[in-house]
Amino acid sequence: MVNFKEKADKIWEVANLLRGDYKRSDYGKVILPMTILRRLDCVLAPNKQKVLDTLPKVEKSSETAKDKVLNATAGMNFHNRSKFDFDKIIADPNNVASNLRNYINGFSTSAREIIEYFNFDDQIDRMDDPKADILYRVVKAFQEIDLSDMSSMEMGYAFEHLIRKFAEQSNETAGEHFTPREVIKLMVNMLFNEDSEILTKEGIVKTLYDPACGTGGMLSVGEQHVKELNPNAELKVFGQEINPESYAICKSDMLIKGQNPSNIKFGNTFTVDGLEDEHFDYMLSNPPFGVDWKKAQKIIKAEHENKGVKGRFGAGLPRINDGSLLFLQHMISKMKPSGTRIAIVFNGSPLFSGSAGSGESEIRKWIIENDWLEAIVALPDQLFYNTGISTYVWLVNNKKEENRKGKVQLITATGAKDEELIADGKLEVNRFWKKMDRSLGSKRKEIPENGNTKGIGFISQLYGNFEENEFSKILPNDYFGYWRITVEQPDYSDLMTKVAHDKQTLVDFLNSASIEEIQKQVNEFEALFKMHIEEGKWKQEGNILTIEKNRKIKIKPSSSKRDYENIPFLRTEKDGNLVPQTIEEYFEREVTPHLPEAWIDEKKIKIGYEINFTKYFYEFKPLRSLTAIKADILALEKTSLENQQTVLD
8 A cells, every 4th residue: 555644744745835825724725626636637647648649530529429539548537638737837837827727627527627616726826926926836846746656545545634634724623524444444344244245246236325425435445345345346436525625526536436426416415415316225424423404404494394204304303403313314215115224423412312202312213113223333432533522333224134123233342341351451452442653633543454353343243243242232122212201290289279178268378377387288288188099088090189979170280390201112120031011000110109199191291212322331330348448548658658768768
């Protein structure tokens, strides 16, 4: 592998020429389009003269026919008709601006459009201005950087390295643009795991989609994985990206690799689906964590209300400040009836945010009850460049294998348990992550890529084996569901009024008595009420109290005593088995013995779904004994005294 970081650092050195004339946050406006131009220049170089020699022969042909011939001559999906290249541009220092424009305009439409997304013409004027006069030096600096020996994968790494640097300079979030490659490789491994045999078949053609594709890293890794399984397989890649620079980089990569660049769409996936009515075999994504969808809410809400489940967002709408689950709903809408597999990265919020009846809970309910959620993998923290928070890979599949139907696999790959074993001397290295030699922003850990005993291979095996162990739990879909009930208790002050036989006497009392006396009477009535209920003198059914044979009183609930209970669909028996339970069973077992006068407000019962990942893998660790703690303190004191004596001596 070419040292992509070395190449990226050479490119970054060009930024030194921009100092004084450009703010640091604007370096990318020059460096990124120039890197793409130089990359295209290097790729076309071997057949450049052949294209120029062929051009006169097709001059009278239609543009479509002309492009077809010249592309074939160039050996790519694009070409450049200009007589200029980087060597010839710098050979004429007095006309760099006009010659560079001639060169850019010489590209076929698909390639030229990529540069246009950078508004690079403005930068040519700016650099050519006599006040700056740096255009020649910038072009010459790039001409001296050879990018012909770099693969698409290596260029992807280089672009991401540059973007991270630009983000650091402008205090932006680099993580919005790309995902660490080892995370992508893990996701790809799991995504294609079940289909490894299918993908080796002769003439296989599959599709892969990323609705927030950034620079195209996920698409590139997915394509590479399939090619390694079967060099003759064809994986057509599709994507959409909202950031113009990232979109341009992704599209240029597709162009060079021979993929159809028109499969990459520009724009907001939420507001304009660039690939409407398209469906895919596989999907990958790392949407921005906690993305705000306020700007798009009018369109999203309209689709939700008008189209329902026939649209993209029918299951529910999450909070306005976190659109993560909107991305997943969008992807699910693009699943094929014949079967589609999805891998998507989230932070912890989509697992449990939102109570029963909320948009988030309704989306989880929809996914789980349709038996689409296959697995969730908890990753180590400090993996991403712009955040150190915990992240999770969700695997969604609408054609589960028979043994996975009705179940969800949870895998903890955080490495926390391994760290405990290492501290106890029971393990030498963490099987899930290793510390980086040098931190990159918030990224201080990485997942090793070698072997099956640790890192990507180890985690992939945990998923593929589909077995329960200390890192893997397999739970039925109903395990994540619950009823949220509202528990009401009587308002005794109201009851006292209603039950009183001599209402005028009560009124007189209330008008003349002190607050303390009234409260005393209410407390006494509360005790009397509970006693009568227990002895069967008064009969209470829900919020209806029967005092005499034909006398029924509707009980007003006390707002101050109102409580809520989450009742799981399944309960765990003493032997560890999971069995269904009803609301009534739970209420009689857990509430009635303590609050015999309480009742459930039937109208307020809601169904919710949440995935409390930490709870499922929690292991109780008894506190250390006081004797052990005392021994440690005494040992520390002894060491401290010895060190003090050494200093004095």
